Amino acid sequence: MQSVVLQTVIKLLLPFIQVYGLYIIFHGHISPGGGFAGGAVMAASFVLFAMSYGVGEGFKRLPRLIAQWLESLGGLIYIALGLTGILRGAAFLTNVPEWLGQAGQLFSAGLIPLLTTAIGLKVCSTIVTLLYHLLEEGHYDSQTD
Amino acid sequence: MNHLPVLLVALYLAAALGLPLLGRNKKFPAGLFAVGVAGCGLILAAASAWHVAGTGTYSYFPGGHQAPLGIEITIDWVTVFLHLTINLLAVLVLIYSTADLSRELGGGRAKTWYYSLFFLLLAALNGIVMAFDLFNIFVFTEIGTIAACALVAIRPKRLCVEAAFKYLVLSALGSGMVLLGIGLLYMVTGYLNIGAMAQALPKAFAMYPWNVLVALSLFVIGLGTKAALFPLHVWLPDAHSSAPTPSSAALSGLVIKVYAVAMARIIFQAYGAELFSRIPVPDVILVFSTAGIFAGSVLAIGQTDIKRMLAYSSVAQIGYIFLGFALVTMNGIVGGILHIFCHAVMKSLLFLAAGAIIFKTGIRKIEDLAGMGYRMPLTMAAFSIGALSMVGIPGFSGFISKYYLAFGALAADRPVYVAVILLSSLLNAVYFFPIVVRAFFGHKEKQMTWDRLPWAMTVPMVVLAALTVILGILPGGLVRIAELAAGAWLN
Numbered sequence: 050m051q052s053v054v055l056q057t058v059i060k061l062l063l064p065f066i067q068v069y070g071l072y073i074i075f076h077g078h079i080s081p082g083g084g085f086a087g088g089a090v091m092a093a094s095f096v097l098f099a100m101s102y103g104v105g106e107g108f109k110r111l112p113r114l115i116a117q118w119l120e121s122l123g124g125l126i127y128i129a130l131g132l133t134g135i136l137r138g139a140a141f142l143t144n145v146p147e148w149l150g151q152a153g154q155l156f157s158a159g160l161i162p163l164l165t166t167a168i169g170l171k172v173c174s175t176i177v178t179l180l181y182h183l184l185e186e187g188h189y190d191s192q193t194d
Numbered sequence: 195m196n197h198l199p200v201l202l203v204a205l206y207l208a209a210a211l212g213l214p215l216l217g218r219n220k221k222f223p224a225g226l227f228a229v230g231v232a233g234c235g236l237i238l239a240a241a242s243a244w245h246v247a248g249t250g251t252y253s254y255f256p257g258g259h260q261a262p263l264g265i266e267i268t269i270d271w272v273t274v275f276l277h278l279t280i281n282l283l284a285v286l287v288l289i290y291s292t293a294d295l296s297r298e299l300g301g302g303r304a305k306t307w308y309y310s311l312f313f314l315l316l317a318a319l320n321g322i323v324m325a326f327d328l329f330n331i332f333v334f335t336e337i338g339t340i341a342a343c344a345l346v347a348i349r350p351k352r353l354c355v356e357a358a359f360k361y362l363v364l365s366a367l368g369s370g371m372v373l374l375g376i377g378l379l380y381m382v383t384g385y386l387n388i389g390a391m392a393q394a395l396p397k398a399f400a401m402y403p404w405n406v407l408v409a410l411s412l413f414v415i416g417l418g419t420k421a422a423l424f425p426l427h428v429w430l431p432d433a434h435s436s437a438p439t440p441s442s443a444a445l446s447g448l449v450i451k452v453y454a455v456a457m458a459r460i461i462f463q464a465y466g467a468e469l470f471s472r473i474p475v476p477d478v479i480l481v482f483s484t485a486g487i488f489a490g491s492v493l494a495i496g497q498t499d500i501k502r503m504l505a506y507s508s509v510a511q512i513g514y515i516f517l518g519f520a521l522v523t524m525n526g527i528v529g530g531i532l533h534i535f536c537h538a539v540m541k542s543l544l545f546l547a548a549g550a551i552i553f554k555t556g557i558r559k560i561e562d563l564a565g566m567g568y569r570m571p572l573t574m575a576a577f578s579i580g581a582l583s584m585v586g587i588p589g590f591s592g593f594i595s596k597y598y599l600a601f602g603a604l605a606a607d608r609p610v611y612v613a614v615i616l617l618s619s620l621l622n623a624v625y626f627f628p629i630v631v632r633a634f635f636g637h638k639e640k641q642m643t644w645d646r647l648p649w650a651m652t653v654p655m656v657v658l659a660a661l662t663v664i665l666g667i668l669p670g671g672l673v674r675i676a677e678l679a680a681g682a683w684l685n
Binding site: 124 | 207
């Protein structure tokens, strides 16, 4: 599906989609949305790109290797942030009271924005990886990666 | 407050996420790493059990938010019992897998993916048994279901993919029912926390009996599908027999029981034994489990494939666990909880022994096993111990749980279930003993040719066989933990 109209529209739309996705992720603690919703929007940008320009182009922009690293790192960062609670002598995932700040501000809520960012990374890379698998329809050889 | 149980889940999740990265290095010893992580898990579970034995049961609140608004994790004796079972079995099965997986999956990266999925499953199982919050039970159930389906589908064979698809569709249906049930209860009580729900439910039941009843039946059917309660067991024989051997052992030994425990936790701790026994659900479960005990055994008799026979036998054995729970008496529940451990040990032992035979000789047909006792004496000895325990011969662990189940049936004033237990034991003997007899006596040439196995396969089998015998003779400690666990459910 290589159409000039589609490709041009996607090219124009991409920055807006990605900025919106980042906005949803970073405002997860003060407004509706968060890591999952924002990550899905971010992923939609990569998905649209790969669908209009072909999977090969998509791989060049977000290679499989990097998607795999982001996917694992997103989850690992979440667990590491949870463990900081235990290291400070409180329960797992306990927030840092000094970092809570003022409710409604962008830089507030302690660990929560960091957690939503980790979730966003994970969701985005997972959806992109899933789609790469679907678009390739099994032509990809796992052994030669 | 003690962090060990939470660290257990975090450890497995981190291992599951880290393995794909570590596995990019072709020389990375995934099997060794997996055994090491599971070993750490077992140490954490044992330390947690030690802590609970010393200071008593407690609740843990992640994030420091108190219940009912925060998430509650309960570390009671049920949790301790199941954590020990899950992690002990995991270590043994993973040791076995280091020798077996190369044959089942071929070389390459599939092995690291397998271990990654296995850890995801372990994280889910450990999570389900300690969640004291309906929604957390649901979330961990979903993680466990998807990981379990992937563990079946990972072998690139048509049969495995078909079995996994069947498993996935039925499990997803079960998950949907559980979610709907949670929604119905949340609607009338306003809580997801099991403790808070237990207090709100009697009033809610008086006002909205249908919501509460429908939710109960959705839990029984939804979790019953995942636990392979009799008429809902149709996915189990395909999935458990076509999966790689370590998966079969873990799926049959652990996964189905964890859903049974989740159901029992919801029923006994959210509904309460009092409300539960006023609704005729225990009778329905008793009928289903009795039918399952007989149907599973009868279907197992007709099988020609050894792994398929073991899978059908799991349908019968999960029936005992539900039978014990549904008797709603102290000894019955103790018997059910004991059977979780005993069956986990002996069914894993049988699957590992069957897998070892397939590994060495490629024989899957039961009738071809004649003389196997002379070719693989250690494996067949382990298989025989497992078979004797399954039948419930005194001196093996299977006897202990059936003994308590029988006392539970008498205490519930339903002696007919004692007859059920006895008769089904005879049926078990009908399909297990011919294999043992054929292996040791069915061959004219009594020539000993010992096909040696890798030590990674023999050690887990020997440990499991030893556990079966030791617990059959000295069950005291295990029974004590099971009694403490059952006590928490009945109050």
